[in-house]
Amino acid sequence: MLLDKDELDHVAAALESSLAANDLTEYYTALRASGLPFVAVNYGGDTFALARAIRDILHRIGGLSPAVALAFENHLFVTAALATFSVNNEALEAKAKGILEKIGKERLLVANTSSRVHANKLNALGTLAKKEGNGFRISGSAAYTSLSTQSDLLLFVTRTEDGRPAFFIAPLKNQPEIEIGPYLFPRAMIDSDTRRIEFHDLYVPEESLLQSGQGKDLLLLNQFELTWHMTMIPSMYLGAAAKAVDEARKFLRSVNSTEGKPLAELDGMTVDMARLAIKYQTAKTVLDRAIEELGQETQGVLEPERVRRGFERAAMTKYVGTTYAEEIVTQARRIIGARSFTAGQPLERLSMETLFGALGPEPGAYIERLIGPTILGEAPFLG
Numbered sequence: 001m002l003l004d005k006d007e008l009d010h011v012a013a014a015l016e017s018s019l020a021a022n023d024l025t026e027y028y029t030a031l032r033a034s035g036l037p038f039v040a041v042n043y044g045g046d047t048f049a050l051a052r053a054i055r056d057i058l059h060r061i062g063g064l065s066p067a068v069a070l071a072f073e074n075h076l077f078v079t080a081a082l083a084t085f086s087v088n089n090e091a092l093e094a095k096a097k098g099i100l101e102k103i104g105k106e107r108l109l110v111a112n113t114s115s116r117v118h119a120n121k122l123n124a125l126g127t128l129a130k131k132e133g134n135g136f137r138i139s140g141s142a143a144y145t146s147l148s149t150q151s152d153l154l155l156f157v158t159r160t161e162d163g164r165p166a167f168f169i170a171p172l173k174n175q176p177e178i179e180i181g182p183y184l185f186p187r188a189m190i191d192s193d194t195r196r197i198e199f200h201d202l203y204v205p206e207e208s209l210l211q212s213g214q215g216k217d218l219l220l221l222n223q224f225e226l227t228w229h230m231t232m233i234p235s236m237y238l239g240a241a242a243k244a245v246d247e248a249r250k251f252l253r254s255v256n257s258t259e260g261k262p263l264a265e266l267d268g269m270t271v272d273m274a275r276l277a278i279k280y281q282t283a284k285t286v287l288d289r290a291i292e293e294l295g296q297e298t299q300g301v302l303e304p305e306r307v308r309r310g311f312e313r314a315a316m317t318k319y320v321g322t323t324y325a326e327e328i329v330t331q332a333r334r335i336i337g338a339r340s341f342t343a344g345q346p347l348e349r350l351s352m353e354t355l356f357g358a359l360g361p362e363p364g365a366y367i368e369r370l371i372g373p374t375i376l377g378e379a380p381f382l383g
């Protein structure tokens, strides 16, 4: 079995006690000692097993903290994409294989950044790579890097001097030329360890370059990574939604109405809970289907058209899963009431963190504009 359920239980227990202590050291120690970060390194060619394992890990950790799960998800989607990217490009695939071997052998964690910055134009990249001797000099900043202080490596996208994008990988720990800044989300999403980073003329050798240019392989790699990312994102937010439903169930079974009847026996509550369960099951079914299709698509050499369709499906899966998860957590909180925010109640954390699902990696506004034009052509909707 690729995923050891006992190990997942152990890591989840460490996370629970870490969250209670407000210190994630115990969790990260357990996580690093486990096989969970290395499922993509050890997947042995079974892409279905890999996709299911990542879904199950994130659903479980997300039920405790979507922020903590999001940090780990970054490592998982990057390693899964590197492990399953196959486009008949020997040089690129050899590099990806080398990175994975290093991650497995040295038990490393990897963060990633698209180098997006908050500028007056959407999708602006804040970093630049200039050719220098046998390597590159990287400067500029990136607004978002989750798992930043825990990671050993950083996979990043940057512009090169000719304005084209490039993928690089570099060590992240103890690098004076990479300044890991303060938390980007200092309250609600603090445990995602998302920080702004600055590159102060970091020199990287040629081998750090994974792929550059406007060729099809770079676009495919970018789309393929995002397909893994957006397919997996709903797993953790639906984990949070499932936990919220269960908290509402416990509340309704343990508290009576003023007439002395258990709240769980009131018809209105039955209907409210049914709505939550139906939404959860619907989004989970969409997710499970997407996971199976991802497992199917990642077998063998990737074709651009298949990757494009997979990307659209991942975007829709992410849209449905995160929207429903947020609605479910909100409704569960309303059922439980003010005690949702009392000490020790998981709903407080889940409420604050679940609303981030809709905000990234791609916001709803982008996904709607991606899908809208595909149904407004001359062909009938289901044609």
Ligand SMILES: Cc1cc2nc3c(=O)[nH]c(=O)nc-3n(C[C@H](O)[C@H](O)[C@H](O)COP(=O)(O)OP(=O)(O)OC[C@H]3O[C@@H](n4cnc5c(N)ncnc54)[C@H](O)[C@@H]3O)c2cc1C
Binding pocket: 070, 074, 112, 113, 114, 115, 116, 122, 123, 144, 145, 146, 147, 185, 189, 192, 194, 356, 359, 360, 361, 362, 363, 365, 366, 369
């Ligand atoms: C908690 C968290 C952790 C993250 N961690 C990482 C990380 O580790 N690495 C990383 O690279 N990135 C990370 N990101 C960033 C993420 O991948 C996205 O880049 C980011 O969430 C996009 O959100 P934004 O508000 O910056 O988007 P923007 O593109 O700035 O959009 C802002 C708003 O503009 C509007 N808009 C956007 N696009 C369109 C459009 N096409 N048409 C019309 N209106 C539009 C929408 O109203 C949208 O909400 C993280 C994000 C979050 C929230």
